[in-house]
Structure formats: C-alpha cells, structure tokens
Amino acid sequence: MSHHPAKNQVLASDEFWKALKSEAKEVSEREPLLASYIHSCVYGHHNFETSLSFILSNKVSDDVMPAMAVGEIFNEAYLLNPAMVEAAIYDVQAVVARDPAVSTFLPVLTHFKGYQSLQVHRLAHYLWQNGRKELALFMQSRNSEVFSVDIHPAAKIGQGVMLDHATGIVIGETAVVEDNVSILQNVTLGGTGNEQGDRHPKIREGVMIGSGAKILGNIEIGKGSKVGAGSVVLNNVKCGVTVVGVPAKVVGKPDCKMPCDSMEQNVLQDKAK
Template sequence: MTEFHREIDVENLWPIIWQEARTAADEFPLLADFYIRNLLDHTCFGEALAYILAEKLADTPEHVNHWQCYLQGVLKKDPAIEQAALKDLLCQLQSNASIKDHYTPVLYFGGYQALQCYRFAHYFWMSDQRPVANFIQGKVVSAFGVDIHPAAKIGAGIFLDHAVGIVIGETAVVEDDVTLFQSVTLGGTGKGEGDRHPKVRKGAFIGSGAVIFGNIEIGEGAKIAGGAVVVKPVAPQTTVAGPLATALNQRVA
C-alpha cells in the first residue's frame, strides 16, 4: 500500500492560504472576523503565525499585539524559526490526507501550534530569557496538553499528530522528519541532572502512548508501535512493539 503524498506549491503557499481564507470568510460570514484577524490582516506567513500564537500566549486581549510584536522581533533575529514552521506545515499538508486546504494546521491543530510555541520558547531559553521560556511552556501545557521543555532540541518537518499528552524532556533530541502521536513520552531516568532523555533520529515514527526512557537512541527511520515501553536503544530502520519493546523485524521495509 502506498503512502499518501500531496504535491504542494511551496513558492505560492502563503498566497494560496490567503485566498482560501478569503473564500472561507466570504462563504461563512459568522467566521469572517476570525479569518480576517488570523490570516487576512497579515502580509506574510510569519506575521500571521506570530499573531495566531500571540492570541494563545496573551493573558488579556490587550496584550495580544504586544506578544505579536515580540514574536515578530524574534523571527527577524532568527529566521530559522519561520523556516522550521513552514517545514512542519509542509509535512502536514503533504502526508495528512484529512487536510483539504492549506491553512487548517496553522489555525486549528494544537500539535502544530504547540510545536511553534516551543520553537519560540527554545529561542528564549537559549537567549537567557528563561522566565519567558517557562511562561510559554506553561501556557502550552494549559492550552494544548503538550509539555515540551524549552531546552529540548527539535528539528524541522515534525508531525505531532493529535499531540495531547506528549511530553518531551529537557535533554531530549528529536531530529528532522519525526512523527510523534498523542501521549508519547520522551522521559528521563529519574536522576536529577545530566543527559538523561532519548535521542530520536531522523525520520523515526513513534506511535500513540509509547514511552521511551533514558538517554537512549532511537535510530534513523525506526518505528515504535503504540503503547510500547522502550528502555534500550533501537537500531535504525527497526520496528519494535509491546511492553518490552520487542523487535518485530530487523529492518523496516
């Protein structure tokens, strides 16, 4: 069975998103203000993303614009954040058959929004603005049920599917093109400090409810079945399943 893959016009992605939002606003007047506020009032993807996240992070409506300006300033200093956000979006659009437009993840998917909030929190953590990073982490837990430590290192093209209950610890590493389903835990060993969380290599897939403990490596392209408990390294291109994470086969087809 072939995997779903959708071709995306990357060069014109923002104009396509804007036009789809315009059409939706015209067709559903009840939602017009929502589309205008989040997409149509903005001139580019980064500006819209900053506003959407600002609404999630602000304590009061009066603070939304302040947060938007703050986040836009970060995007200017570190363009890699917007580039990663676009790669995350493309990952969703290209591989998720349930998405029928180009803007749904940005507006509605908690996993996507939580991941982008983490990217800003990571910037603030690494810039020695840790109170802001911790504030964002707490907001993300409250808003999305996703707990990602700001110090964790996460690549681009990441797919947090459904996302509720995902926990990623302080010293975890998640490389590019990884998929994590709901209730996945990348947890520590219980010791207070040091390198104690998993390293998930490029292209790995971790199913819902899987828990991975300790400073162990999940190899490139490995697949962890839903509900698996993993306490030992998993070789590249290997599938494991069950409470003891037993190998189902040596190499993924």
C-alpha cells in the same frame, strides 16, 4: 483545492503565503460566519510570520500577559531568526502530506494544536538559547496549559515534525527530535530518574512514534524506525526496525524508509525480521 504540494515537494515561502491567502479567501466566501475570524488570522496580514504571530499570541496570552506583548516577542524572534519561520512553513506542509484528515494549509495553521504548540516551543527554545530562561519557562507553562503539550524549552526539535493530536505529549530537557518525525498523542520522551546531565531520548530522522509510547533515558531511536502504540522503550533502537511492547522488542521492519510519512500504525503489517 490543490494548493498544497505533492509528497516530497515543498513550497517556498512566497508561494506558500499566496496559497494560504487563496485558501483563506475561499473559506471566507464559503462560510461567511468565519470571514472576520479568517481576516484577523490570515487575510489582514502582509506576510506569514505576522499571521502566525497573531494566531499564537492570542492562543497563549492570558489576563496578565496580553496578546500584544506576546506578539511582540514572536515578531522579534521571527525577525532575528528567520529559520523559525522556515521551519513553521515546513511543518504545515508536513502535516498536510501525512495527515489524511486534512488537505489544505489553513486548518493546520488556525486549528491544529499539535502544530501550534510546536511553534510555541520554537519560540521558547529561541528564548532559552538567548539567555531569557524565565520568559522561556513562561512560554512552556502556557503551552502546557493551553495545548496540553509540555516541552522543555531546551529540547531540540527539527523541522517537518508533526505532533498528531498532541494531547499529553511530554518532551524532556535534553531530548533531541531530528527533522521529519511524527509523534502521536500521549507520548513521553522522558528520563528514568532524577539523574543530571544528558538523560533524554534522541529521535532520529524519519521515525514515527505511536500513541501512548514511553521512551525513557538517554537512548537513541534509529533513523527510519517505528515505535508501536503503548510501547515502553528503555534501550537503543536500531535504524529501520519496528519495536512494540512492554518492554519494547523488535517485531519486524517498516514497509518504507520514512515511517513518519506513511503513518502506518498497524505493526502487524510490518515485514518479519
């Protein structure tokens, strides 16, 4: 199948939905045991947002908060804030472009918990911004319980963000993650103590953060930089450099302007300073 776009090419909403439905049909025919599941998740819906709402609401609902009630919250948010839907479409395509383990849209939507947890956060953030903080905190809690991803509802996250594997990711209240960033499992964007105010990292566009990295405090990770796996970052990182270690130090430069796209994990291959 070749429904997904080439790198740097993004399908519009209608084209994306057609491609997704085409994939769903092919998978249903190839694997009959999944036909009913895929029909419920994708093929039985008239647009992408109702499909996404159905999938996410069934994931984060519990015995007290039924899927139908959660689905209504998602549907209302998508209706009133179409930018959330656009971001969700962009996120799917970013994962397909960057992750060598996936070549089609459907599994990202139905199975990738990094993608799903990010969309749940988008709803929590929308609720938080609109004064519904208790409901936002409920969504954060369910996100953490279901996906092992704990993102404060106030945290600002752009589009084209990939949470790869995602288990153990923690993002604090005043953190900012700009467009086109890739974050691997067990990453913390945290504070350094119990200080109040703006106390969490700002991750600029194009950054890739390796698994297990801890970025602490109100510091900036510059555009196009790379943080190596297992690093502890306590100071600002300039644009276009690679840092690694405990504490993290500059060891070179990424071999491309957007490390989030290349996903190159071996910092030893980066050019010398």
